[in-house]
Amino acid sequence: MGSPPDQPAARLPLPPGSVGRAIITTKQLRARVAEIGAEITADYQGRPPLLVGVLKGAFVFMSDLARAIDLPVEFDFMAVSSYGYSTESSGVVRIIKDLETDVRGRHVVLVEDIIDSGLTTGYLAELLRARGPASFEICALLVREDARSDGIRYVGFPVPADWLVGYGLDVAERYRELPSVHLFDVDSS
Numbered sequence: 001m002g003s004p005p006d007q008p009a010a011r012l013p014l015p016p017g018s019v020g021r022a023i024i025t026t027k028q029l030r031a032r033v034a035e036i037g038a039e040i041t042a043d044y045q046g047r048p049p050l051l052v053g054v055l056k057g058a059f060v061f062m063s064d065l066a067r068a069i070d071l072p073v074e075f076d077f078m079a080v081s082s083y084g085y086s087t088e089s090s091g092v093v094r095i096i097k098d099l100e101t102d103v104r105g106r107h108v109v110l111v112e113d114i115i116d117s118g119l120t121t122g123y124l125a126e127l128l129r130a131r132g133p134a135s136f137e138i139c140a141l142l143v144r145e146d147a148r149s150d151g152i153r154y155v156g157f158p159v160p161a162d163w164l165v166g167y168g169l170d171v172a173e174r175y176r177e178l179p180s181v182h183l184f185d186v187d188s189s
Contacts, residue, residue: 019165019175020183024157029167032156037068039154048072050106055079057113060168061141076101080120093123104132112140113168118148
């Protein structure tokens, strides 16, 4: 439930810290997204994919990815939460927004910004496969080095377990607009 129309939404408190160095540059992102787009184009000739983006983080990646796929594509979105307002997963996945599109008989590509532990992606994969798509694959821009990554068909970059921001990734809803992926240096004071 949002704030009443006459009141602004409360901002989440920003953890102490600062945007650190870029670990994946804009140029690297563009090149890898183009490569993944070409792979999906080759794999899905004659069967247009339905891209299912996981909000909010995947929207930037999915937008660029869709333009890099040289096929007609359709979009839908899901919003899930395993973090709430915390920076640590609760271990429980909640669906906040479900799909509007029936995936039965469709060629579904689940698009994730980052795979942290693999819990959310595993849950969504099981849920979407149970809905009867003709095919189902996972595409993740970033995969943590220690994440469960089996079953991910398209991977952008492996990343360390550090907190990251930019290119759709946030901390307290901030820094999604950065054109590259940065470390977020948390102040430990």
